[in-house]
Structures are given as C-alpha cells and as structure tokens.
Amino acid sequence: MLFTEGRFFLLFAAAFGLYWSLQSNRLRKLWLLLCSCVFYGAWDWRFLGLMFVSITLDYGIGRGLEAVKTDRGRRTWLTISVVANLGILGFFKYFGFFVDSAVALLQSIGLDVGARTLNVVLPVGISFYTFQSMSYTIDVYRRHMRAVRSYTDFALFVAFFPQLVAGPIVRAVDFLPQLDRVRTWRDDVQVRAALGLFLMGFVKKACVADGIAAAIDPVYVAPLAWDAASHWLALALYTIQVYCDFSGYSDMAIATAGLLGYQLTKNFDWPLLATDITDWWRRWHISLSTWFRDYLYYPLGGNRLGTVRTYVNLWIVFFLCGLWHGAQWKYVIWGVMCGTYLITHRLWSQSELGSRPSGRARALIGWVLTTFGVMMWWPVFRGLDFTRSGQQIEILFGWSPGGQRNLGAWWYAGLAAMLLVHMGTRARLGGAGLARLPDWAWALGYGVCAALAAAFTASGYQPFVYFQF
Template sequence: MLFPTLGFGLFFLVVYAITWSLGRSNEWRKIALLLASWFFYGAWDARFVALLFVSAVVNWALAQGIVRDREGADGRRGRALVTLGVVANLGVLGYFKYAGFFLEQLASLLQPLGFGRDLPLLQVVLPVGVSFFTFQAISYLVDVHRRRIPAAGLLDLTLLMSFFPHLVAGPIVRGADLLPQFRRVPVIDRGTVAAALLLIVWGLFKKAVIASQLAGALVDPAFLDPAARSSFDLLIGAYGYAVQIYCDFSAYSDMAIGLAALLGYTFPRNFDQPYRAASLQDFWRRWHISLSSWLRDYLYIPLGGSRKGPVRTYLNLFATMVLGGLWHGASWSFLIWGALHGGWLAIERFWARHRPAGLPRAPRWAGILVTFHIVVLGWIFFRAQGEGEAVAYLAALGAGDWRNTLVTPLSLGLVAFGLAIHALPAHLLTGAAMRLRHHAAPAIAVALGVAILIVDAMRPAGVAPFIYYQF
C-alpha cells in the first residue's frame, strides 16, 4: 500500500477508529497497531512479515541477555551479545541486499580464469524497508548495552520495528524516541490534529504533484538516454532530480510524521530545508537527519570521530560516507556517491583547520551555491543505473549543446518552486497549523478536502512508489 492512495486512506481510517476506540487500554491498542502494521507490510509480500517478527524476537532476546549480564563482573558476555546482535542484523541486511552484487563482482573477477560461470546465479527478493528496520534494531541493542535506554518488552520492541508509518522508508526512529511513548497512553489535541493534517496534505502535494510531474516529464527522459539530449536538457534534468528526490523523500517523512501524530506518537524531524545549507556538513544536518545522526552516533564516533588527530578524522569521515553510500544499495554508483560526499567533507574539515588567518570568509550565498552543486553532482551518480551511465550523463552534459528539446515551462517552474521552498521561513508550516487550530472543525475538514481535490486534479495519472522504498 502506498500512502497517497485511496486504499491506504481507507486502511488508515479503520486503524484510526479502532485504536482510539480502545480508550485507555494501552496494551490492546499496541496489539491493534502491530496487527495493522503487519497487514500493511504483508500487502507487499506476506512472507516477510515472518522476517519482521523473527528479527524482533531475536533482538529482544539479545537485549534481555545484555541486561542480565550487567550483574556479572566484567560485562564480557554483554559485549559479546551486542556484537552478535550487530553481526546478525548486518547479516540479514547483507544477504538480502548485497549477496547478489558480491557474487556478480566475484564472477567478473573469476571469468578470465574460467571459473565465473560455475558460480550460482542468486536472485534475492529485497524486503521493503529492510535497511530501516535493521538499523533500528542495531541502535536499540547498542543503546541498551550503553544503558541509554532500558530493555523493552517483546510487544513494544516488535511494534517499534514494525510500526507502519515509518516501516518502509523511515525516518529511522530510535528506541529512545518511541519506546517511552509506547509505555504511556497517547493523547491528542486539536493543535496536533491540525498540524498533522496540514503536514500530510503538504507531503501529498510534494509527492503527487512536484515529484511525480518532474519524474515523468523531465528526469526519467533525461536519464534514460542522455546522449540524445542537449546539455541544457541534462543540466535542468539534474536540477530536476535534486528537487524530485527532495520532494519525494521529504513528502514520505512528512506523511509518516503526520500519520504517527494522528495516532498519538511523535517522530523526529527528518528534513530541514537541506538545499539552503552553506556546507556539506550543514547539508547532512538537514538531509535525512535520522540516517545522518545514526551514522554519526553508531559509526563515525565509534571509529574515533575527531578524537584521534586530523588524518584519522578525514579517514573516518570518508569511511562513514562510503558505508552510508553502500547502505543505499549494492552498486558502484552508490559507493562513488558516498565517496564524493566523504571526500568533500574531509576537504571542508581540512580547509577549516588550515585556512590562512588573513583570508576573508566566502559569503554565505557562495557556500550555498557550491554545496548545492556538489550535491547535484552526487545525485547524478545516485540516480543513474550504474557508474557507466553516470559518466555518460556527465560527458553529454559537458558537450556544450545548449538547445532545448525537453524542458517545458511547467517542468522549469516546478524545479524553481522546489528550490524556492528552501527560502521560505523555517517554521511556516507550524505557524499555519497554529492558526488553523482556531477554526471550527467542519471548516478545517472542508478546506483540507478541497486541498486534496486540487492535488488530485494537478497530479499525473497513477502513483509511483516512493524512491526510498528501494532502500
């Protein structure tokens, strides 16, 4: 089920009605939400509901063992259990996401020796959202081991990993954020409902109108055959993909946050106008915040962070972003994307340390311009089907042919609008929700209904899956 569809809308209305009808019966409420989440996930492939359940049971058992080990003398068993848990979760992720890729690379290496054809052909079905719930499980085990959170009960942990608003494409909601909320009966007020509904409609507009229109009319044709397009087409196509992926992914996060809020739960913010960042470090404080903070806390800092000298800091930044690229998928283009970000982050850190004392700082607008184009360069590798296609795109982009054969006034306007969003006041939506809460409920319902009808009239036919469903 996709969020912006009638089927999901009916599903959510039923879930909303059942959960709030249970009153103060918190355990039954969580059971209802868990069953609804499994139904939601099973709509893609019912076989993988068992994977969710088994993963939750294994991580619950490991956390219980970690807690019991605290009574021991040296805690070695607890460290062994958390290591086992991390390896097991990464093993699940590695098998489903990377086994086929590594066998393919091994076959290409062995082919000159005549052995490549003897390797098995492995076709693995990728469970939707596997990257998100395995990262959630890892952070839970590590946080229990570090005594940041208490071990959760089996129901709460299973619901944490299965909760349908964030299950298939994030945000990566950590146990420290959501488990305390599961332990109390949720409450909701008029302001929360107004803010949640406004966030859902805004997300629906970004996904169904901006992202979908740009994908079909500009981005997909540009990347399909870049050799047949002019440099102008490809330049606007690259900008278009930057807007498309932002509007697509931030729309999912907005809708997930709004849906959870209607059920009484709070998710952390996942995007904060990333294209107004004046450095790549600032970009990663604003883009996919739940992933970037996860990589910082559970990878970059354990690697040593910035505590072991400048050279080690640069290597840690680079390694973290390369692994972050690999998290997105088994592809050399994702590794190149991560390496580009990691290398530029290292350059920024080096320049901050060694910038000549008398040299004036560049104006903020220059930092925004440079950062944005570094990000767009990375998006070309991210969007292309492989590193060869990305290189072909860049070669055609640099050909110097500035005829327009693809860009329409509508697509150009949507690119401009998608970038202009980042210049709006940061809390504009929150302010609108605060004003909306003072109006009568029937008036709010009519206004939101009209807004949904307008979005439906503006969107192209069909509903494409969210980009991050593949991760």
Template sequence: MVFNSLAFLAFFAIVLALHAMPFSWTTRKLNLLIASYLFYAAWNPPFVILLWISTVVDWFAAQKLVHAERPLIRRAWMLLSVVANLGMLAYFKYGHFLLENFSALMATVGVHYVPPAWDIVLPVGISFYTFATLSYTLDIYLRRALPARKFLDYALFVTFFPHLVAGPIMRPTELVPQFEQPRRGTARQLQFGLVLITLGLFQKVVLADSFLGKAAEMVFDGPGAPGALDAWIGTLAFSGQIFCDFAGYSTIAIGVAMCLGFAMPDNFRFPYAAVGFSDFWRRWHITLSSWLRDYLYIPLGGNRHGEARTYMALMGTMLLGGLWHGASWTFVVWGGLHGLYLSVERLLRRRFAGYRPSPLAVLGLGLLTYVLINVTWVFFRARSFAGAWTMLRGMVGTNAVAPPILPTMYLVTTAVIVAGIVLAHWIMRRRTLESMLQQAPAVPMSLALGVMAFAVVTAQGDGNAFIYFQF
C-alpha cells in the first residue's frame, strides 16, 4: 500500500476514526499494531513473518542484555540480534549481488561457475526496519537506553506504519516513550498534519511523478547517448525527482503520525541549499545520517584517533552507506564519491581554518556543492556503469552529436521546477517548514494548499511506488 493511493486514503480514514474512539489506550495501540501489519501485508503477506522474527528476537535479546552481568554473555546476546537482523538483510537484499560477484571472481581465476537463479523478492523497507531494530539492542548493549517496559510498545515501534517502509529511521528512545501515555491528535495537530500530507502528496504525485520522473526516465533509460543539454536536464530532473519523492514521503509520514498525535523527526531540511557536503548530510535523509554517524562512523574511530583514521572512517561509512542504498557497485561509487567529497572538505577546512566567506562566496560554494551532488546522482540513477559514463560524457559534451532526446516542453518545465526547488531551498535555508507555515498569511496559504490538492487529484499519476521503497 502506498501513500499516494485511494486504498491508503480509505485505510487512513478508518485508522484515524478507530484511534479517536473512546477505547482504552491498550486497545487503541492494538488497533494501530494490527493496522500496521495490514499496511505492510498489502505488498506481500508472508513477509510479515520477517517483522515478527525481528521484533521477537530483539525484544528477548534486549531483556537478556539488561539482566546479564558477564561481558561475554552480553556480547553473545548482542551478536544474536546483529546476526539475525543483518543475516536477513544480507540474504534478501545482497544474496544475488554476492553470488554474481563470486561468479565474476571465479572467472578471473579460470573457474566457470554459474550461480543458481535468484528469484527471491526483496521485502519492502527491510533496510529501514532492520536499522531501527538494530539501534534498540545496540543502545541497550552500550547502556545508552533502557528496554521498553511493554512488548506491545516495542512491537508497535517496529511496525508503526508511517515510518515502517521508508523512514524516517526512528530510534526507540524517540517513539517508544510516546506509546506509554494515551495520545490523540488535537485539532491543531490534525490541521497541521493534513497540511503536511497535502504538501507531501504534491511533491510526490505532481512534481516527482508527473513532471520530473518522466524527463529523467527519457534521458537515463533512452536508447541514445545524450548531448550536454539533455544530460544536464535529465540529471537535474532526477535530482529534483528524488528529493520530491523521498522528502514527499517523509512529509506525508510525519503528517500522518501527527494526525494520530505522535511526533516524528524531520528527515530533510532544504538540502539543495547546502554549502559543503557535511552541511548536505545534515540536511539530507537526516535520520540515516545520524544513524551512520552513531553506529558506523564513531565505532570506526570517528575523529578521535588522528587524521588518517578519520578519513578512513569517513570513507568506510559512506561506502557502506552507499551499499545500504542498493546491491550494486554503482551505489558503492555514489557513496565513495560522498566519502571523497567529505574528506576533501575536511582537509580544506583545516587548511583554511580562518577563512570567512562573503555572501557571494557562500552562494558560489553552494552552487558548487549542488553541481557536485548532481554528479553523484548520475551513479545513483544509472542502471550500470556504462550508462553512468554515457551520462557523464554527455554532461561534459564529449558524446557524439545526436538528435535531442527531450522535447522542448520537458526542457522548460524541468528547468523551471528544479530552479524553483533550489530557490525555495535557499529562501528557507535558515528557517523551518513549521515556522514558515505558522507565519504565512491564512488566505494565501489556503489558496496555495487548495491548488496543490486540486493538482494532486487531477494529476494523471500511475500510483508509482516511492523510490526508497526498493531500499
């Protein structure tokens, strides 16, 4: 079930109505738990079993971690949780990737090995709920948190449908305490939540699917090699598409949770206004960035053991972050480029520690950041290295002269929409969406939301799944 469907609209209306009923808090939490399982089962019912396994294993491992006194026993329970969660993730998401690369490795030494057919479906959102459940046992093992007091609260944390399949990646300390006391959305929360849902649907259905996605598809998946204009417009279209798609999902998720009376953290803060790549990762997929920092970068040494170790930790974190996004070497290169960018930025910051850029220099650095981010999006979107090189050659104008790919309408609409997104990010760079919505005049804001809602209803969308569902 996807947020941008009539099925979800009916589902959410029923959930909201049941949550408003004068049932006991335990009953209402059970309603949310059952609804969350139904939400997930709408894709593939048997995969609910994976949710049960992850939930039960981590619940019992956490209980044992609290009561175990010997370090060896505590480490064993922690490893059980890690192996169970990462084992399922590795099998379903990376099994085929590992077999393919093993076959290629054998071929280099003269051994012909044909791997068996891999017809296993990737469970939707497995990377997201795996990271969420792992943070539970790891925080308890590191004595940074206490286990949930009730199994129902923990099970609801794992499966809570707004964040289940594409984030934000919640920590137990953020959500479990909210399940301890009765909650209903206030009139103000319901109003603001519906505003966020409308905004998120507009980003996804109208901007990402109806305009930007089609332009990106025509260039990246077309048969010909693009020229410079097509290559850049196609890449810019994807940069806008993936932001509107994923930020749209996160905005809807936060709005849905708010309507029910729950708070979820921001996942995007106008990332295309970033000045530098550390600033970008403080604004893009924030919950993943903080997860990678706390559970990969810091354990790998962080910045506590000298410069060489710091650069190794940065690169290792971003390479693994790239692999988390997809079982393909193109995603690893995408992560590696970000690791390289972060390392070079750190080196330059140390070299020019006293430099204070002027406003014009800030703008220039921001545009440079955006251009280099778009280079990385080529590897994220391309289906192969050959496709990525073709796009990059097109962007520097070295492809052979070929007929234009994008019609003029797509060139114009993509340029206008992407320019509008980037401009909006710069205007909002030091503000929050909440503050802007609260300060905006009521009449213009109502008209804008009405236009967005009308555009969503009239958009000839295909109910496309969100891009990050595949991760």
C-alpha cells in the first residue's frame, strides 16, 4: 500500500476519523496498531508474523536488560538482540546474495558446488524496522532510556504505519515518550503545515519522481542507444528523481504522523544544495546516517583513535551502509565509493589547499564538485548490471560513441526549473505570504493545488524506490 494509492487514503481516513473520536489513549494506540497491521499486511500478511517476531524479541530483551543488574548479563542480552536482529535481516535479505556470491567464487576457481539457493522473499521495509527495533535495545543497554513496559507501545513504535516501510528511522527515545499522553488536536496538530507537507511530498513522489522515471528508465535499459548528452542529463535527472522519491515519501510520512499528533524526525535538509560530500551526508537520509553514526561509527571509535583509524571507520560504515541498501555488489561498490569520497574530502579539507578559495566561490566550486561526485555514483547505483553501468560510463566520457537517441531539450529546462524550485523552497520564498493567508483562502488554494497535483501524476502507480532497501 503506497501513500499515493487510493486505498491508503481510505485507510487513513478511517484511522484518522476513529483515532480522534476515541478519548482513551490506550484505545487510540490499539487502533493505530491495528491500522498499522492492515497497512503492512496489505503487501503480504505473512510479513506481519516476522515483524511481530522482531517486536516480541526486542520487547523481551528490553525487559531482560532492565531486569539484570550485572554488566555481563546486560552484554549478553544485547548480544542476543544484535545477533537475532541481524540474523533475521541477514537471512531474509542477504542469504541468497551470499550463497550466490560464494557459488560464483567457487565456480570461478573451477569448483562446481551445484548449490541450491532458497527463494527467500524479502519482506517490505525489513531494513528499516530492524534498525529501529535494534536501536531501542542498544539505547536501553546504554541506559539512554528505560525499557518500555507496555507491549502495545513498543509494537506501535516499531509498526507505526507512517514510517514503517521506508522511514524515517525513528529512535525510541524520540517516539515512545509521545505515547505517554493523549495527543490533542489543539496542541499537537498543525493542520496547515501537515497538509501542506503531505501535498508537497505527493507532488515530489507522484509527479516529479515518477515523471522523471518514465523518461530516463529507458536510458538505463539500453545505454548504447543514447547519446552522451542524454546520459549526462539522465544522471542529473536521476539525482532529482531519487531525492524527490525518497524525500517525498518522508514528507508524506511526517505529515501523516503529524495529522495524528506525532512527530517524526526530519530526514532530508535540502541535500541538493550541499557544498561538500560531508555536508551531503548531513542532509541526506539523516535518520539513517545518524543511526550509523551513533550505533556503528562511534562504537568503532569514531575519530578519536587517530587519523588512519578514522578513515578505516568511515570506510567500514559506508561499506555496511551500501550493503544495507541492497543485497547486490553494486550497492557494496556504491558504499565503498561513498566512503572513499568522504575520506578524500577529509584529506583535502585538512590540507593546505583545502582552505582555498573561500566565500561564495568556495561554495559554488564545492557545490559543482559535490553534485558531480554524486552523479558519478549513479551509474553503479542505478545501473541494471555492471555491463550496462560500464557502457554508460564509457559513453559519458566519450570512450564509446553511444547512440543517436536524446532525451529532448525540454528536460534541460525542466532540470533548471526543478533546481530553482529546490532553492526557492530552501529560502522559503513566498512562505510569509502563505502563512498570512486566511484559512478559507488557504483551503480554496489547497483544493485547487491538490486537483492539479492529481492530474499531473505520472500515469500508473510506481513503487517507491526505497522500498527495496
């Protein structure tokens, strides 16, 4: 069930209507948990069982951590949690990948092992809720929070439907306290802001991202048929597509939760305007990058153990970040590229040259280099296979002539317009005027914009890019 589908609107109308008409906080939470089960079960009801295994496991481990007093006992509980969570994730997401890779390796040295792989179905959103659930036990272990007593509360924290399948990855310390008291319409809901954010997310996903996907998908299917200019344009457009796809989903998730009186963490902060690659990762998929920072990079020692160790830590973090994105070698390579970029940037900024130039020129050069760097990882990340990724890179740099087809001049104008809109929204152009509008004018304008957004969706439904992770 996607946020842009009709059945989601029906589910949300039911969830919203009954939620706000119930007075009891306990009943409200039970109702939201039921709605979350319906939402998740719409993909495949069997996935629900697996999710509740994770929920029950970490709930129980949380209680166990609370009960034991010795450090050794607490470490044991934490180890069980990490092994069990990563074991589940590893089996459902990476089992086939590792077996296939091992078989390929053995075959390459002449050993035909004839291994059979299980056809394991990947449950939607498993990477997101596993990380979310695991962060809870780590936080309890670190005594950053107490173990939750209510099973319903913990289940709702993991399964809360606005953020269940594609984030933002919510921390227990941020979300669970919100369940303590009855949310009130007056104090906890900002209707105009939430509705506006939902519409913006809808436009990003259904109009922009899906529209771009329809145009550039053929470039990745048959790279040899397209000319070099189209390949460059496709890379730039894919940057916009993947941003609008994912941040659009996050916007809708945050807005949906906001209409129910809950706050989710910000996931994007205008990453397309980042002026260096470190800045990019501060702005892109913030809930994931901070998760890796807090639960992996810091425990590895962060930057406290010397320069070399810092680089090794960065490299490990992004290697695993790549693997988190998908059980394919291309994501691993992409992760390694990201880590290498960051290390290069650190080396550069710590050198004497790194302080020059300064001011606006530095920001502009930094933006160009960052954007170029980001675009250069897409042939690997988006490519359907390494052969076609290689073909695209060869055409991009003129090592291969490429084909005759081109994407059309309109897309250059569209790209420029999208960047200007991105900069405009960052500067909150028109925001003050919008805020001053009386409610009746705002409602009228919203109705008109919503109808236009519906009309300008790309035909047909397309799954969110980030659901596969």
